[in-house]
Amino acid sequence: MINETREVFEKIQWKKLKKQLVYCYKNSPFYQNKMKNYGIEPGDIKSYKDFKLFPFTKREEIYSCQQEYPPFGNLVTIGKEQWHEVHTTTGTAGKPIFVVWSAKDILNFTNFVFRSFSALGITNRDIFYNVFRYGFRMGGLTVHRVAEKFHCFAVPVGVDVLTNTGLEMFININPTVLISFPSEIIRLKDRLGLRKINPKDLALRIAILGGEPGTSVDEIRGLIERPFNLKAYDTYGITEMGPLIGTECLCQKGIHWAEDHYFVEIIDPVTGMPCQPGEMGILVLTDLTKEAMPLIRYWTNDYVALSTERCECGSVFVRTKGAILGGDKDIVSFNGRKFYIFDVQKILWSIEGGVGQEFLVILEGGGTLGQETCILQVERKNDESATEQREFAQKLKEKIEKELKIPVIIEAVPHGTINKYGGLNPKISRIIDRRKPGNILI
Ligand SMILES: [Zn+2]
Numbered sequence: 001m002i003n004e005t006r007e008v009f010e011k012i013q014w015k016k017l018k019k020q021l022v023y024c025y026k027n028s029p030f031y032q033n034k035m036k037n038y039g040i041e042p043g044d045i046k047s048y049k050d051f052k053l054f055p056f057t058k059r060e061e062i063y064s065c066q067q068e069y070p071p072f073g074n075l076v077t078i079g080k081e082q083w084h085e086v087h088t089t090t091g092t093a094g095k096p097i098f099v100v101w102s103a104k105d106i107l108n109f110t111n112f113v114f115r116s117f118s119a120l121g122i123t124n125r126d127i128f129y130n131v132f133r134y135g136f137r138m139g140g141l142t143v144h145r146v147a148e149k150f151h152c153f154a155v156p157v158g159v160d161v162l163t164n165t166g167l168e169m170f171i172n173i174n175p176t177v178l179i180s181f182p183s184e185i186i187r188l189k190d191r192l193g194l195r196k197i198n199p200k201d202l203a204l205r206i207a208i209l210g211g212e213p214g215t216s217v218d219e220i221r222g223l224i225e226r227p228f229n230l231k232a233y234d235t236y237g238i239t240e241m242g243p244l245i246g247t248e249c250l251c252q253k254g255i256h257w258a259e260d261h262y263f264v265e266i267i268d269p270v271t272g273m274p275c276q277p278g279e280m281g282i283l284v285l286t287d288l289t290k291e292a293m294p295l296i297r298y299w300t301n302d303y304v305a306l307s308t309e310r311c312e313c314g315s316v317f318v319r320t321k322g323a324i325l326g327g328d329k330d331i332v333s334f335n336g337r338k339f340y341i342f343d344v345q346k347i348l349w350s351i352e353g354g355v356g357q358e359f360l361v362i363l364e365g366g367g368t369l370g371q372e373t374c375i376l377q378v379e380r381k382n383d384e385s386a387t388e389q390r391e392f393a394q395k396l397k398e399k400i401e402k403e404l405k406i407p408v409i410i411e412a413v414p415h416g417t418i419n420k421y422g423g424l425n426p427k428i429s430r431i432i433d434r435r436k437p438g439n440i441l442i
Pocket of ligand 1: 251
């Protein structure tokens with residue numbers, strides 16, 4: 001199917017979508033009610049022109065319906081005897097969402113992630129070092145199942161990669177494939193450096209990275225790849241739909257969506273209408289094959305642009321263009337200007353010595369527009385001299401002020417001040433807003 005023409009592929013995809021709408025209408029009281037409330041029946045959706053008017057599903061709705069009908073809400077379409085596995089979102093606002101999976105869902109999922117990994121040249125001779133989280137997070141288990149399908153040796157590292165045991169194991173086992181987060185592989189390089197180990201002398205040849213944006217931005221990818229002499233590939237996942245639902249191919253020209261399992265749309269957050277190819281909008285996903293808890297037009301709150309140009313790898317699946325940026329929580333509105341936290345990260349990482357450093361944006365002052373202060377705290381190595389720190393801060397300040405057009409105060413802080421776990425939590429909040437009420441906030 002991957003090598004079909006786009007026209008043929010879209011016909012197959014559309015059939016799946018129509019079937020899924022009927023399935024949800026029949027089996028999910030949540031979607032039946034939603035369709036009735038909007039005066040729609042599955043048969044009314046004859047083309048994308050109709051589907052683009054179908055209501056979105058927002059995270060808050062799922063949370064509320066799970067509160068009303070615990071544990072999984074009235075959007076579950078299968079009986080209890082078919083429940084196979086449950087995972088949860090991080091619940092950053094204290095409102096976790098539970099996602100239940102059937103055995104068939106898990107099998108489908110494992111198969112298509114296996115397909116993505118195979119396309120990267122992974123074989124049964126590889127050794128997986130799996131830093132994705134196990135437990136309620138789904139990433140670790142998914143990668144583990146895929147490694148089993150390859151018949152590979154898989155190390156279930158989880159959160160322990162930078163502990164002494166984790167590091168010792170990494171050096172001794174000498175894996176060939178690392179599944180991790182961009183900031184973690186950079187910290188790993190630093191930790192290896194402290195032990196006088198040149199990362200290039202290790203067997204690591206592939207890094208599959210997710211959880212944070214950046215890998216698909218060429219300058220950041222280079223900073224990850226060069227020290228290890230490996231190939232780094234970006235991925236995307238969201239617990240509500242699944243981890244690794246998009247992975248880059250060997251061409252490294254954006255994340256290919258697994259469009260045989262997901263209907264992908266990019267929606268203008270203001271008009272609620274589809275964006276043009278290349279335009280940045282909200283990623284909206286529909287499960288095409290999910291059996292236990294399918295979601296229709298799920299509003300991920302992540303910003304992304306699509307490239308619909310056929311990839312050199314031959315895959316019919318569309319790709320992302322540039323980095324995927326977090327939702328509204330990652331946009332800073334400051335003195336009338338807006339910037340993404342990722343913009344700061346990108347600039348920081350692009351300066352030699354700034355790669356992988358933990359940082360925090362602190363907003364102060366205000367009351368009146370134009371009176372706000374932006375402080376950028378950056379963790380620095382403890383053995384750095386005062387002159388080195390000054391030079392780094394000056395370079396960073398100049399670059400931020402030039403590219404983001406905002407005045408900034410740089411504060412170098414000792415390693416471990418911002419994140420005592422040393423970059424182990426990619427979901428760490430990087431904004432502290434101490435501005436007085438009355439400011440213009442998002
Ligand atoms: Zn490709």
